[in-house]
Amino acid sequence: MNFKKTYSNYIAVINIIIFIMMFFYDPSITTTTLIKFGAKSNFSIVDFQIFRLLTPMFLHVNFYHLLFNTIALYIIGNQVESIMGKKKFLIIYFVSGIIGSMGSFIANDYVAAGASAGIFGLMGTHVYLFLYNRKGYKKYFGNDFLILIGINIVYGLMNQNIDNAAHIFGLIGGLIVTLYIGKQIPNLKINQKSIASGMIIVIVLLFGIRFSSYKYSGDYYLRKSIYEIRNEDFEAAYHLILEGLQKHPDDEDLLELYNLFIVQTD
Numbered sequence: 001m002n003f004k005k006t007y008s009n010y011i012a013v014i015n016i017i018i019f020i021m022m023f024f025y026d027p028s029i030t031t032t033t034l035i036k037f038g039a040k041s042n043f044s045i046v047d048f049q050i051f052r053l054l055t056p057m058f059l060h061v062n063f064y065h066l067l068f069n070t071i072a073l074y075i076i077g078n079q080v081e082s083i084m085g086k087k088k089f090l091i092i093y094f095v096s097g098i099i100g101s102m103g104s105f106i107a108n109d110y111v112a113a114g115a116s117a118g119i120f121g122l123m124g125t126h127v128y129l130f131l132y133n134r135k136g137y138k139k140y141f142g143n144d145f146l147i148l149i150g151i152n153i154v155y156g157l158m159n160q161n162i163d164n165a166a167h168i169f170g171l172i173g174g175l176i177v178t179l180y181i182g183k184q185i186p187n188l189k190i191n192q193k194s195i196a197s198g199m200i201i202v203i204v205l206l207f208g209i210r211f212s213s214y215k216y217s218g219d220y221y222l223r224k225s226i227y228e229i230r231n232e233d234f235e236a237a238y239h240l241i242l243e244g245l246q247k248h249p250d251d252e253d254l255l256e257l258y259n260l261f262i263v264q265t266d
Contacts, residue, residue: 097121221247
């Protein structure tokens with residue numbers, strides 16, 4: 001089988017290479033390793049490591065995670081790339097991934113990684129194509145992709161291990177970007193770029209509110225301290241715990257971590 005020289009396939013290869021690098025660095029691919037390689041972690045983002053809104057798209061937590069996303073990228077990515085063109089595909093994929101990471105940051109506290117936000121963004125392009133020409137879309141695609149979107153969202157809601165916020169925001173991101181770069185949807189009375197702009201403003205506002213509220217929160221100090229402990233930088237962890245307790249003296253998680261830390265270092 002010939003290797004198609006598409007951006008979708010190149011991205012898949014890059015993902016595989018990075019996964020191999022992580023595996024050789026740490027076969028268990030722990031949370032600490034994921035953070036070191038650029039996974040989304042809220043405490044890092046509020047420390048102005050904004051690149052972590054992009055880098056999670058190249059990281060995967062295990063082989064099956066990589067396999068599923070690689071297959072999805074090969075099928076959906078090549079399809080959208082052939083329809084929208086190479087440059088537009090890249091814009092949709094990466095902007096959707098960034099918006100997905102923003103959604104993950106807004107909605108949850110845990111470390112996240114994976115190409116799925118960008119892949120859901122490509123599904124968002126399918127939503128646009130359906131809205132643009134429903135009869136033509138159903139004639140060519142049927143209802144398969146729309147059903148696939150629904151199944152993935154429902155499955156994500158039922159599975160706590162899936163970053164459903166990244167998926168939903170990635171889907172919205174793909175729709176937003178395609179509204180910007182695509183033709184005006186027939187019979188849509190409102191300018192679609194105005195709709196997309198309004199959606200972007202809401203997401204940026206939510207991100208800003210979350211950013212300001214999370215910075216120096218109890219969870220910020222807790223997760224950053226744990227990260228430093230796992231890196232065996234106990235001095236940095238100790239100072240973070242003390243600083244956190246000064247700002248949040250009644251935080252039970254920080255108090256418990258402080259007591260465990262004192263016992264382990266005595």
